[in-house]
Amino acid sequence: MPEALELRPYMPGDAAALAIQPAQAAERANAVRMDAQLVEGPSWTVCRAGRPIACGGLVEMWPGRAIAWGLVATDAGPVMVALSRLVRAQIGANLKAWRRIEATACAEFKPARRWLSLLGFRLEARMDGYAPDGAAHWLFSRVRP
Template sequence: MIYLERLRPAHVTEVHLQPAQQLVQAVLSPGYAEQLVAQPGVAWAALLDGQTLACAGMTEVGPQRAIAWALFSEAALRHFGPIHRATRQILAEAPWRRVEMAVDARHAAAIRWAERLGFVREGLMRAYTADGRDCFLYARVK
């Protein structure tokens, strides 16, 4: 059974990213993980039998605004239903009026998931990532 727990730095460094997110793996150092966990907001890990399947969260960038992020392993994709339902619940309870996220323009599954979560595409951010990939800006406004 999938369960969620508050994000710890070890979760971030333990998750084996799905192929579509492999480029991010290089920055998931222990120092980065500690910074991510220390940010104001909410962050959680999805676990199965002690294995970190996914990490996600919303980092507060103002009193009414947060930036959402997620890291998924391939194993998480096989258990997507419970993770999706938990994420919807956490978003519904989030205190921020506006939650934004950047979604890789070539990652069709991530685009579908953002839209299923109620995010609306607001624009294209050209050469947004460190390696020059384009991303769409999505936002969910209460």
């Protein structure tokens, strides 16, 4: 049986502590650069056996709209179902504060696209040249009914 997951507020250094998938290296670099802003949240860290395995949260763009961000450790596989349920619930609870939450996934990183769909996000558009390195991303959203 997988170990229980602990959800706690994001703390500076949590993103840097994750053993992430190579496809998330640019996103982690951005999260580390924005550490102080991400702490303002809402943002969370999910721990397994006291060690961070995922970080994520929301950054308000303007009233009613937020951008979701997230990083997942390479060894989160055994608890991905529980992690997905936990994250989906956190995002759903925050739809009360924002009517629209957006997220992006690198067009070449199919696992992120699948996960965003599992989290309740709907695919909207392809954004060519979106990332700092020029990579294309897919735009997803969850909109409050």
